[in-house]
Amino acid sequence: MTKIKLTIEYVGTNFCGWQSQPSRNSVQDAVEQALGKYFDCEFVRVYAAGRTDVGVHAKGQVAHFVTDKDVNCYKLCLGVNLALPDSVAVTHAEKVPDQFDARFSAISKTYCYRVYISSTRRPLLDTDHVQLYRPLDVDAMRKASELLVGTHDFCAFQKTGSNLKGTVRTVNSFDICQTDDVIVFTVNGNAFLYNQVRIMCGLLVEVGKGKYSLQDVQTMLNGTKLKFRTLPAKGLTLEKVYY
Amino acid sequence: MTKIKLTIEYVGTNFCGWQSQPSRNSVQDAVEQALGKYFDCEFVRVYAAGRTDVGVHAKGQVAHFVTDKDVNCYKLCLGVNLALPDSVAVTHAEKVPDQFDARFSAISKTYCYRVYISSTRRPLLDTDHVQLYRPLDVDAMRKASELLVGTHDFCAFQKTGSNLKGTVRTVNSFDICQTDDVIVFTVNGNAFLYNQVRIMCGLLVEVGKGKYSLQDVQTMLNGTKLKFRTLPAKGLTLEKVYY
Numbered sequence: 001m002t003k004i005k006l007t008i009e010y011v012g013t014n015f016c017g018w019q020s021q022p023s024r025n026s027v028q029d030a031v032e033q034a035l036g037k038y039f040d041c042e043f044v045r046v047y048a049a050g051r052t053d054v055g056v057h058a059k060g061q062v063a064h065f066v067t068d069k070d071v072n073c074y075k076l077c078l079g080v081n082l083a084l085p086d087s088v089a090v091t092h093a094e095k096v097p098d099q100f101d102a103r104f105s106a107i108s109k110t111y112c113y114r115v116y117i118s119s120t121r122r123p124l125l126d127t128d129h130v131q132l133y134r135p136l137d138v139d140a141m142r143k144a145s146e147l148l149v150g151t152h153d154f155c156a157f158q159k160t161g162s163n164l165k166g167t168v169r170t171v172n173s174f175d176i177c178q179t180d181d182v183i184v185f186t187v188n189g190n191a192f193l194y195n196q197v198r199i200m201c202g203l204l205v206e207v208g209k210g211k212y213s214l215q216d217v218q219t220m221l222n223g224t225k226l227k228f229r230t231l232p233a234k235g236l237t238l239e240k241v242y243y
Numbered sequence: 244m245t246k247i248k249l250t251i252e253y254v255g256t257n258f259c260g261w262q263s264q265p266s267r268n269s270v271q272d273a274v275e276q277a278l279g280k281y282f283d284c285e286f287v288r289v290y291a292a293g294r295t296d297v298g299v300h301a302k303g304q305v306a307h308f309v310t311d312k313d314v315n316c317y318k319l320c321l322g323v324n325l326a327l328p329d330s331v332a333v334t335h336a337e338k339v340p341d342q343f344d345a346r347f348s349a350i351s352k353t354y355c356y357r358v359y360i361s362s363t364r365r366p367l368l369d370t371d372h373v374q375l376y377r378p379l380d381v382d383a384m385r386k387a388s389e390l391l392v393g394t395h396d397f398c399a400f401q402k403t404g405s406n407l408k409g410t411v412r413t414v415n416s417f418d419i420c421q422t423d424d425v426i427v428f429t430v431n432g433n434a435f436l437y438n439q440v441r442i443m444c445g446l447l448v449e450v451g452k453g454k455y456s457l458q459d460v461q462t463m464l465n466g467t468k469l470k471f472r473t474l475p476a477k478g479l480t481l482e483k484v485y486y
Contacts (some may be wrong), residue, residue, distance in 0.1 A: 011366045059367055077363050089364040120320050121332040123254045124302055124480070128367065237367070 007092035034083035055233030130235035136208030145174035158193035250335035277326035298476030373478035379451030401436035
């Protein structure tokens, strides 16, 4: 048996997320169907580094699968991509040792959240950026993001209704970069709670608006949830998984 | 009568170009229909800085129109955008003096041509970038682009079959910027021949591949057309019109 690691890029707009669903409209379904077609067999199960939500994009999702077929990784990429819809592509394939696991071998993940500041829609940015209407104080957001870096109990940074017990996570880095009217939040962490990245970026946006202070960020880190909107999925991209 | 200058952003993918067509599937048609709806009148004619071809995008197309209605430019933007499809938006509107003309008052235009280097498709870049398969020699392309800057007879840089008499144009600047696997060509000029930007960038790509030399660029500037493919429309974006 051969184990293959795939790096996968996708525009999440028209998918119900990574994970396979009865509707079959997930990225996982698309990849499994394309592999099945390529290998001319009934079913290939792929295992990803992590699920991405409905509407979330990926530049570097990673998944593995095993096969008893002889695999040429270069040909595999080209062949599978022919069978995939335009919004998904395998950008890299390589043979990996048996003990590699896309999910459990992952050391950390980097996500980007992208916004643009404009009173009007921006069609060229619309696929993977979220529109915000007023300028943000980027310096204040940077100071607040520094508080999020480190190992904390992020229990107040998960989707309402989540009842996960272990909510301690480590954020390794948090960068905020502004170019003209586009602001990109780049966060790397060992693992994230459900909606954690979107909630962290949403809190920073409130800080950038002047609605919340550094003290309020600390309050959230102490476990008290503050009220603000979770940012939409379409601004979020899984950029890279580190092994 | 009031004259209004509009700045318009669009994803050209699903349009037959800027200019109105019997099919009504042009950006101009979309803008005119939206203005008609906003002003609740039968027809508003808009005049653009220049046509863009089928599939070409714009971040900063400019157009003007006249109206006898009272105009609040901020409300106009919001209202017209509600009537436009998602792929088009008016990003700015302002009152301009009567003598302003979107086409004839323009001093220069900046276009970007975007490519990415990858052996596989890249769905997140696909809308406004063109895939190239092998690395390019960016230094060689930069040297070649310097030859194109200035006032030249660009007769060999227009679409085959064009029979324009005056083919002297001025390229004010030509920048090539590489970030990871993305290369952006940015060119500013007073005016361009039909397909000139795509042909110039196509020639530079051939130089980057090592197929053509600086001497070959000079040969083209001397009026002899060399053989290479005109790059696809979807990599081209009209970035800005200067007045």
